[in-house]
Amino acid sequence: MDNDQLSAEWRVERLGAVCEVIAGQSPQGKFYNDTGTGTPFYQGKKEFGDKFIRAPKKWTSHTTKMAYLNDILMSVRAPVGPINFTTQSLCIGRGLAAIRAGEVIDKDFLFYQLLSKQNEIKGNEGAVFASINKAQIENLEISLPSLPEQKRIVAILDEAFAGIRLAVANAEKNLANARELFESYLNNVFTQKGDGWKITELGNIIDVLTDYHANGSYKILKQHVELKETEDFAWMVRSTDFENNFKNRKRYISESAYNYLKKSKLFGGEIIMSKIGNAGKVYFMPYTDRPCSLAMNLFLIRLDDEKVSNEYVYRYLNSKSGKAQIAPMLNGAATQTITKDSVRSILVPLPAKNIQIQILRELELLEDETSLLESIYQQKLTALNKLKQSILQKAFAGELTQREENA
Secondary structure (H helix, E strand, C coil), rough: CCCCHHHHEEEEEHHHHHHEEEECCCCCCCCCEEECCCCCECCCCCEEECCCECCCCEEEECCCCCCCCCEEEEEEECCEEEEECCCCEEEEEEEEEEECCCCCCCHHHHHHHHHCCCCCCCCCEECCCCCCCHHEEEEEEEEECCCHHHHHHHHHHHHHHHHHHHHHHHHHHHHHHHHHHHHHHHHHHHHCCCCCCCEEEHHHHHEEEEEEEHCHHHHHHHHHHEECCCCCCCCEECCHHHHHHCCCCCCCCCHHHHHHHHHHEEEECCCEEEECCCCCCCECCCCCCCCCEEEEEEEEEEEEECCHHHHHHHHHCHHHHEEEEEHHHECCCEEEECCCCCCCHHHHEEECCHHHHHHHHHHHHHHHHHHHHHHHHHHHHHHHHHHHHHHHHHHHCCCCHHHHHHH
């Protein structure tokens, strides 16, 4: 079969000509959580699974726009385009549209084709979030061979994707196992203590425990410190910087503000702990050639260098044993906090300093090996995702069934 024959057997249609599109609308009735009362209600992509929607978490007493079994749901608000199959009748809100396949198109063929178009489905870039409307969905172009050809393509894709899903699951399991192995070794280091180890309160080995507000009252700090988004003398280091490996947009302060905040300057190697919100989360300050100062809502911890390595204690606080100790110290339900007194009361298993350094070297070697394994498995996941997209592109260029006939 040559390309001219192939193109003659496929036609291009507007999605709205071969499918019904139902734009979601939020109901005005009462909502119920985790009760199963009324009709299941879905609002957006967060309720999507791999291919099928997850179990409902919200129900409504009054329905507006409905989707039915085997309809395809599309996310129409940030992000635009992701799709999922329904598994039951449900009410859809403004974040979704339902696409119902007509007689000339197989629902699974439609699903795979929409999946292949994820990068092409563009909405309107709004001031708050991107969105796509019913008319734009209806105007999407769909390539249609005959129904028997559609079913042949679906059968090939089902088989190929089943193999990819298995390979992805194995790679994800190996990725999780690599990290779990390191975490297990890390925890064993601190629970299987050797001769000469002692248990001491963190307060006994702390040299400095401070925070941003140690520099003055809110009123005085407001007069001396202005947080800027534009480049300036020093970085104002926040928890979000640690969470993003310092690859996010930074915040800055002037040289005079940096010098004013003399009690919370950062030089690298300090233990940093969130004291509110993500309370108890522990970070290690990297060394940098840039002047840095501690932002609000964080503790800065420096230890007695003669007795202990800051990095050793950081490793302990980030182990399962360390986290288990910190968790009961957190206060508050909605917004959790931790106090300086609680930080000081944390118990640390402490060998001689030369043993601490030896432990750190062993952990670094294992962490390097773990990172290498994680990189290999992550590359495999990336390759599998690219393979998935490649197969989809070939399917809707007519190449998969063409190859079968030429084989």
